[in-house]
Amino acid sequence: MLIKIAAKNALSENDVTDESVYMDRRSLLTRMGFLGAGALLSTPSQAGIFDLFGGEEPEEVALAKLQYQAAAADPQTLTPENKVISHNNFYEFGTKKTQPQQMARGFVTDPWQLTVNGMVNKPLTLDYQQLHKRLPLQERIYRLRCVEAWSMVIPWVGFPLADLIRQADPTSKAKYVAFKTLYDPEQMPGQSSRFMGGGIDYPYVEGLRIDEAMNPLAFLAVGLYGKALPGQNGAPIRLIVPWKYGFKSIKSIVAIELTDKQPPTTWNILAPDEYGFYANVNPAVDHPRWSQASERRITTGGLLADNRIATLPFNGYADEVAHLYKNMDLRKHF
Ligand code: MTE
Numbered sequence: 108m109l110i111k112i113a114a115k116n117a118l119s120e121n122d123v124t125d126e127s128v129y130m131d132r133r134s135l136l137t138r139m140g141f142l143g144a145g146a147l148l149s150t151p152s153q154a155g156i157f158d159l160f161g162g163e164e165p166e167e168v169a170l171a172k173l174q175y176q177a178a179a180a181d182p183q184t185l186t187p188e189n190k191v192i193s194h195n196n197f198y199e200f201g202t203k204k205t206q207p208q209q210m211a212r213g214f215v216t217d218p219w220q221l222t223v224n225g226m227v228n229k230p231l232t233l234d235y236q237q238l239h240k241r242l243p244l245q246e247r248i249y250r251l252r253c254v255e256a257w258s259m260v261i262p263w264v265g266f267p268l269a270d271l272i273r274q275a276d277p278t279s280k281a282k283y284v285a286f287k288t289l290y291d292p293e294q295m296p297g298q299s300s301r302f303m304g305g306g307i308d309y310p311y312v313e314g315l316r317i318d319e320a321m322n323p324l325a326f327l328a329v330g331l332y333g334k335a336l337p338g339q340n341g342a343p344i345r346l347i348v349p350w351k352y353g354f355k356s357i358k359s360i361v362a363i364e365l366t367d368k369q370p371p372t373t374w375n376i377l378a379p380d381e382y383g384f385y386a387n388v389n390p391a392v393d394h395p396r397w398s399q400a401s402e403r404r405i406t407t408g409g410l411l412a413d414n415r416i417a418t419l420p421f422n423g424y425a426d427e428v429a430h431l432y433k434n435m436d437l438r439k440h441f
Contacts (some may be wrong), residue, residue: 211338
């Protein structure tokens with residue numbers, strides 16, 4: 108896949124939006140002349156998610172860190188971290204964009220348990236440390252396109268969803284993957300208040316077809332900007348499906364179940380005419396109440412810096428995922 112990160116200020120908005128920013132770390136670093144740049148590795152600016160490993164930093168981790176630093180050097184490429192962690196949708200912590208950052212401040216995510224079960228030969232129950240031992244971390248820079256027509260570019264840290272699912276060894280009956288967010292009204296005030304929680308029937312649930320879940324782009328994030336995920340972004344582990352509207356990217360996951368039936372999904376239950384199961388980013392199919400042809404890319408600062416750009420089919424990841432839907436009417440299966 109083509110990588111488009113260059114020297115500081117060399118990247119235009121088009122460079123970022125027209126091409127996939129999902130990248131192969133090694134070729135990026137090779138092109139940038141970073142491979143073997145050992146001296147750079149010894150000066151991490153702050154403790155981060157990669158430090159969870161303890162001891163000597165694995166080469167992969169060091170490379171991922173470098174990639175993140177390289178990308179972060181270009182402000183046009185990435186949405187600034189302070190925006191990513193202060194403009195959120197996480198209705199369990201309130202429906203206003205700035206509320207999750209405040210309300211999730213004391214969110215306790217340790218201990219945490221993630222189960223992977225259902226139609227699998229090897230059901231898993233993993234705590235956070237076991238998860239990290241099994242699944243090496245990598246970085247992915249993805250566009251996130253919210254159904255509300257704003258978007259960001261975010262450097263996530265995590266691992267491919269397929270890597271975890273494979274460890275559970277799905278049976279041939281498994282056709283879908285269902286996800287569930289933690290249900291803990293004491294910690295998540297939106298879950299016990301219809302007013303604060305937007306009328307959702309909690310826990311928040313989501314789902315993918317199994318071929319979507321196994322696509323290499325589908326990712327489980329445990330960090331962003333090289334640090335552990337903040338509560339408001341879905342700590343300690345959340346899904347990222349970059350070719351779909353953001354509501355598919357369910358946060359704070361406690362359960363993953365392989366099933367033979369299409370699982371119910373929160374926004375589809377709430378408003379089936381507005382939010383489908385597939386929810387692929389599609390500029391040709393408008394939301395009943397607004398256009399999906401363009402989006403406001405959240406970049407550096409005030410309103411003037413927020414660029415309106417054209418929305419791309421599958422959020423610009425068509426080469427990687429369009430084949431999954433080749434015989435489907437995407438107007439019907441929105
Ligand atoms: N997951 C849960 N559990 N609850 C939510 O309210 N909001 C979704 C998604 N995942 C949501 C969720 C929506 S609408 C979007 S756009 C993204 O999270 C936003 O992710 P971000 O806040 O990290 O940008």
